Each structure stands twice: as C-alpha cells, then as structure tokens.
Amino acid sequence: MKRIAxxxxxxxxxxxxxDIARAQASELKVVALAAGSKNLDLLAxxxxxxxxxxxxxxxxxxxxxxTGQLGCMQKLPEIVFGEDGLIAVATHGAVETLVxxxxxxxxxxxxxAAVRAGKTIALANxxxxxxxxxxxxxMAKQYGANIVPVDSEHSAIFQSLSGYKTKDIKxxxxxxxxGPFRTWDKAKIAExxxxxxxxxPNWAMGAKITIDSATLMNKGLEVxxxxxxxxxxxxxxxxxxxxxxxLHSAVEFVDNSVVGQMGLPDMRLPIHFALFYPERxxxxxxxxxxxxxxxxxxxxxxxxxxxxxxxxxxxxASKEDTSACVLNAANEIAVDAFLKGHIKFMEIPELIxxxxxxxxxxxxxxLEQIIEADERSRKTTSELMLPIAQATR
Ligand code: NDP
Ligand code: MG
Numbered sequence: 115m116k117r118i119a120x121x122x123x124x125x126x127x128x129x130x131x132x133d134i135a136r137a138q139a140s141e142l143k144v145v146a147l148a149a150g151s152k153n154l155d156l157l158a159x160x161x162x163x164x165x166x167x168x169x170x171x172x173x174x175x176x177x178x179x180x181t182g183q184l185g186c187m188q189k190l191p192e193i194v195f196g197e198d199g200l201i202a203v204a205t206h207g208a209v210e211t212l213v214x215x216x217x218x219x220x221x222x223x224x225x226x227a228a229v230r231a232g233k234t235i236a237l238a239n240x241x242x243x244x245x246x247x248x249x250x251x252x253m254a255k256q257y258g259a260n261i262v263p264v265d266s267e268h269s270a271i272f273q274s275l276s277g278y279k280t281k282d283i284k285x286x287x288x289x290x291x292x293g294p295f296r297t298w299d300k301a302k303i304a305e306x307x308x309x310x311x312x313x314x315p316n317w318a319m320g321a322k323i324t325i326d327s328a329t330l331m332n333k334g335l336e337v338x339x340x341x342x343x344x345x346x347x348x349x350x351x352x353x354x355x356x357x358x359x360x361l362h363s364a365v366e367f368v369d370n371s372v373v374g375q376m377g378l379p380d381m382r383l384p385i386h387f388a389l390f391y392p393e394r395x396x397x398x399x400x401x402x403x404x405x406x407x408x409x410x411x412x413x414x415x416x417x418x419x420x421x422x423x424x425x426x427x428x429x430x431a432s433k434e435d436t437s438a439c440v441l442n443a444a445n446e447i448a449v450d451a452f453l454k455g456h457i458k459f460m461e462i463p464e465l466i467x468x469x470x471x472x473x474x475x476x477x478x479x480x481l482e483q484i485i486e487a488d489e490r491s492r493k494t495t496s497e498l499m500l501p502i503a504q505a506t507r
Contacts, residue, residue: 117208118236118389119146119168121200121224122215123160124153126320127238127264130382131213132160134389137399142389146203148216148224151176158183161191168192168206170199197223204228211389213264214239217322218446219488222246226481229259236388238264240339241446245439246484247342261343262388267336268343269384270362270375278367280345287364287372288340289356290333290416291316291379296357300420306459308452316359316379325449326423329462330416334427335445338438341431348431353424355414360403378403422463426470435475436487443491444469447499456503465502469494 118135122128128149135142148170149157158180161169169191171177177193184190194202204212204224211234214221221239228235229250237243243250254261263269267288275283294313295303311328312321319327326332333353341348362384364374377383382400418425423445430437448462457465469491476483 115143116141116210116389117143117145118211118213119148119166119203119206119209120144120213120215121148121203121221121239122150122217123147124149124156125215125217126318127213127215127381127385129156131215131236131385131389132164134382134386134399135164137397138389138395141395145208146170146206148200148203150216151179154180154183162187166191167208168194168203170194170196170203172196200224201227205231205233210234211236213385213389214242215264217241217320219245219443222484226250226253229253229261230257232257232259234260234262234391236262236264236385238385240265240335241442243342244335244338244442245488246481247338247438248434248478249481249484251342251345260391262391263339263343264381264384264388265336265339266379266381266384267363268340269387271340271344271365273375273387274363274365274373275344278365282367283344283346283350284366284368284370285350285352286340286344286346287366287374288333288336288351288353289359289361289363289413290330290336290353291327291359292355292357292414292416293327293330293332295328295420296355298420303420304458304460308455311452311459315357317381319381321453322446322449325452325462326445329423329449329459330421331423331427331445331449331462333416334424334431335442337428338431348428351431353416353428355416356411357414358408358411360408360411376403423466426463426466430470433475435477436479436484437470437473437475439479439484439487440473440475440491441466441470443488444495447492447495451499451503457499461502465495465498468498472498 144164146168212228213236215238221242359379444466448465451457
C-alpha cells in the first residue's frame with residue numbers, strides 16, 4: 115500500500131489523483147491533503163471519503179469552516195493552516211509520495227521541504243522547477259528524493275528515456291497541441307476574450323495553465339522544466355506542435371532512434387504512472403488508445419511571432435540566473451489580471467517583456483534570492499500594469 119499526500123486536492127490534477135486513489139483503493143492510501151479555500155465543500159467531501167490524518171487550508175477561518183462541515187465524522191483529522199501547514203502535509207512522516215498539484219510559486223517551499231525529507235515527488239507544479247530548478251534538482255540528488263514528472267510531456271520523456279542518460283540523447287521532441295489560437299491570426303488573437311482562451315481543444319485543466327496553453331507560455335515553461343528534470347541544454351529541446359495530443363513527447367537518441375510515449379489526452383495516465391512508479395499497475399480508470407480509430411497524427415513548427423511567450427521562455431531557458439523566476443512571476447500576475455478582465459490577451463507577453471527588460475538578474479541564486487526575485491517581479495508587474503488596467507476598465 116503506497117501512502118500519498120496531495121497539495122491542491124480540489125484542483126484539476128488533485129481531483130484526478132483522487133479518482134485514481136478511489137479506483138485503486140487497495141493500492142493507495144491518502145494520508146494528507148492540502149487545498150485552498152475556494153472549494154471547502156469539496157474538500158470536506160474528500161476528507162469524509164478518504165479519511166486522511168492531516169489537512170491543510172490557507173487560514174484559521176477556513177479551518178473553522180471546514181471543521182464545521184466535518185461534524186459527522188467520528189474521528190476528526192488534524193487541521194493545520196498556512197505555509198507551515200503546507201510544509202507539514204508535504205513532509206508528513208507516513209507519506210511516501212507527495213503529489214504537488216498547487217498552481218504557481220506557492221509550491222516551491224513545500225516541495226523543497228519534501229525533497230529535504232527524501233519523499234518521492236509526483237511533480238505537477240512545474241512553476242517550482244521553472245523558478246528554482248537549479249536549486250531543487252541538486253537538492254533532490256543530495257537527499258535521495260525521486261522526482262517523477264506528472265506533466266504529460268515530461269512523463270513521456272521520462273518513460274522514453276527508461277534508464278538511458280543525457281549523453282545518449284540527441285534531442286528531445288517536446289510536443290504541444292498549439293492551444294485554442296493555433297490557427298488564429300495576430301489581429302484576432304489580440305482581441306481574444308477570456309472565454310476564447312479558456313476553451314482548450316484537448317485538455318480540461320485549471321484556469322491558469324489553460325491560459326498558459328493559449329499563450330504557449332505553458333510550452334515555454336515546459337522547456338525550462340525539461341531542462342532541469344533531464345539535465346539537458348535547452349538547445350537540444352525541440353518544441354513541435356501536434357494538434358491531436360497523442361504523442362506526448364519523444365526522445366531522439368544519438369543513434370537516430372526516436373522513442374516516444376503515446377496515449378489519449380487524459381492526465382490520469384501520467385498521474386497513474388507517477389503514483390505507481392517504478393511499478394506498472396493495470397489501470398481501470400484510464401481509457402486505452404485505439405490507433406486504428408485515431409488514423410493519423412500531424413506535426414508542425416510553432417510560430418514564435420504570434421506566440422511571443424514561447425520565444426521569451428526559450429530565451430531565458432539557458433540562463434543560470436533568476437530570469438526564469440522573474441518571467442514566471444510576471445506571467446502569474448499577468449495571467450491573473452487577464453482572467454479578471456483587467457488586461458487584454460496580448461498584454462500578457464507585453465508586460466512580461468517589459469518586466470524582463472527592467473530587471474537585473476542574480477546569477478546562481480539561493481532560495482532567499484529566488485524568493486526575493488519572485489516578490490520583486492510581482493511588484494514590478496503590478497506597477498507596470500496599473501495604467502493599462504485602468505485604461506481597460
Ligand atoms: P487548479 O487551479 O485546478 O488547482 C489548484 C489547486 O491548488 C486547488 O486545489 C486549489 O484549491 C489549491 N490551492 C490554491 N491556493 C492554495 C493554498 N494557499 N494552499 C493550498 N492549496 C491551494 O490547477 P491545476 O490542477 O490545473 O494545476 C496544478 C499544477 O499542475 C499547475 O502547476 C499546473 O501547471 C500543473 N499541470 C496541470 C495540468 C492539468 O491538466 N490541469 C497538466 C500539467 C501540469 P481551491 O481551488 O479549492 O481554493
Ligand atoms: Mg504539459
């Protein structure tokens with residue numbers, strides 16, 4: 115029986131992880147859960163169903179509200195809150211595998227704590243590696259913590275590598291669907307509405323990553339994520355657009371053999387893999403791929419002109435300073451503002467570019483310097499956004 119904890123249990127990845135825990139109840143035990151305060155009803159249902167020992171919510175008020183909803187339970191779980199609470203969930207003594215399914219920089223500190231505690235990390239929270247990969251990966255080595263990617267492309271690369279080393283790789287083919295604006299021209303993209311950007315053709319995901327998929331920032335963040343996970347120069351990571359999202363990525367080895375991983379676009383596939391790694395456990399929850407029904411797959415070059423977020427992320431990917439952290443923070447603020455209707459779609463890349471141009475980066479940063487760079491970038495982005503946001507309203 116594998117004992118797991120989830121940071122972000124009420125989100126898209128969190129809920130799908132619990133679907134697997136439900137289907138594989140004899141194999142997986144949910145020991146600890148953390149979530150935000152937007153869906154306390156759902157969190158209460160999860161607690162009643164899975165009976166974890168420890169829960170974390172953001173505040174005392176949320177803890178009180180949740181306790182009120184758990185009145186029917188014979189034995190209440192321990193409820194903690196805030197950043198220390200997230201770290202308590204991430205490092206719970208009984209947990210073997212931590213699923214990091216919170217969005218954004220928020221995941222960094224608990225993930226770092228879990229790495230120090232030698233946990234296996236089923237990593238969905240890519241922003242942690244984007245902002246602090248240079249620190250997290252050596253730390254994982256030092257503390258013997260396994261990091262198994264949940265992001266579908268990285269799971270595909272991980273599975274395709276199967277024991278081969280970075281030196282055996284010629285290049286990585288990192289696939290992406292192209293998002294909802296793949297075929298839109300520049301003028302139309304500039305006028306994209308929130309509901310257009312939230313309509314992803316292949317994947318149902320949380321709001322932030324859905325917008326990142328529309329700007330293609332998601333693919334850029336994934337280049338940086340892959341760079342750290344697989345210790346490979348970004349120049350050897352080739353982004354290609356594959357609208358069907360069936361080949362989740364591939365590794366081209368030095369002998370020109372290309373090994374990829376395929377499956378239907380269903381996140382439960384890479385989550386299932388990460389939860390059971392290194393075992394292969396048969397799945398009732400993930401539908402099988404029928405290649406005859408699929409018929410064909412297509413591939414095309416990405417357009418860096420229509421999608422400047424991808425270009426910017428690729429530009430910072432090879433740097434060993436705080437530039438990726440600054441880009442990530444500026445993106446989080448800009449995406450949030452777009453989702454609130456404060457800025458237009460193409461103002462997301464414009465703002466990020468202005469923040470990058472305005473910032474002095476710290477080379478080979480430690481944790482404190484990464485946190486400081488993140489905070490400063492958020493502040494700069496908000497300041498630069500003020501006149502735009504006022505004009506839009
Ligand atoms: P969602 O927005 O759906 O979920 C985010 C989760 O984090 C929710 O449970 C939310 O709780 C919780 N949360 C928010 N604030 C806090 C807090 N202060 N403390 C604890 N938990 C908090 O995101 P996704 O599931 O889409 O994405 C999660 C991560 O996985 C992201 O980094 C994303 O890039 C990555 N990923 C996601 C994929 C997907 O298919 N969704 C695919 C590949 C990667 P609540 O809403 O209840 O307040
Ligand atoms: Mg992905």
